[in-house]
Amino acid sequence: MAPVSAMLPRWRLYSWSTNLMSLGTTLYLEGAEFQYQEAEKKILKGIDLEIRAGEWIALLGPNGSGKSTLLKLFNALLLPSQGCCFIDGINTKETNVSEIIRSKVSIIFQNPEDQIVASVVEEDTAFGPENLGLPSPEIKKRVKEALTEVGLWEMRKQPVSSLSGGQKQRLALAGVLAIKPGALLLDEAMSMLDPSSRKSFLDLIKREHGYGRTIVQVTHRLEEIVDSDRTFIITDGELSWHGNTETFLSMSDDSIKNMGFAKPPVAVLKEELVKNGTVAMSTKSNIADIREKLCL
């Protein structure tokens, strides 16, 4: 017989059990602008966007266009100079909301070393839930769940310094999963990893998205965005393009090049298969989807 979880609608499942993650978080910007103190110009200019709960958004743009600044608005590390940012309907400018915002939205940065706060694996993962003031049994439970989720439970007693770069980034992910945020923001989180660690990290992100978490992923590599739902492009602090990721990846090589990117090989493969009628245009530009369609 199917488990109870398989029979329940997803919203019901999440509201039912505190062991499971909460539904994804909604991120909303209304006329958001940002200027660093003493800087001459605005870094973000009048940005309006809504990211729905459980969506996977790819956030692209040239160096210095404002991507990292935008992510920092979403977890209230920065507040808009003009306009507003709402997280699950909470205005980040309200007083005393930064703690609740940070329990809903977590950022994983490029360099795992920057995110490590303790010298032993399990202590590092416990840091977030400890800061939330949770009781000790709940902290232990969360540490176990999070380290198991990222495949580091067996290494829980080891010094962090003994981990590889890929393992350190998975530890950083465990640290934020232990807080149980509804949204994970990845700021080039895979850029320092070797190809195999990058793949295992991306597989983890796919799994978190499958659980219902909202994902916002900043990257310069288009092969990493093939599983995302929508793509936003920021140019010089403005939203210059947004639409379905598949629409973006289906643009001509030249159009993508003119936007400053290179079409990923898997999108080129899909294009060829569409041309010769092997797969439908609606097929996603990812290997799993293409393989599934080819086997039918």
Ligand SMILES: Nc1ncnc2c1ncn2[C@@H]1O[C@H](COP(=O)(O)OP(=O)(O)OP(=O)(O)O)[C@@H](O)[C@H]1O
């Ligand atoms: N703390 C700061 N004070 C002043 N200016 C800053 C600060 N942080 C970033 N900037 C400037 O804001 C602009 C946008 O920076 P941001 O880091 O958001 O860009 P980015 O799109 O993430 O770039 P990259 O792809 O290189 O990571 C840049 O010109 C940067 O120099």
Ligand SMILES: [Mg+2]
């Ligand atoms: Mg950046």
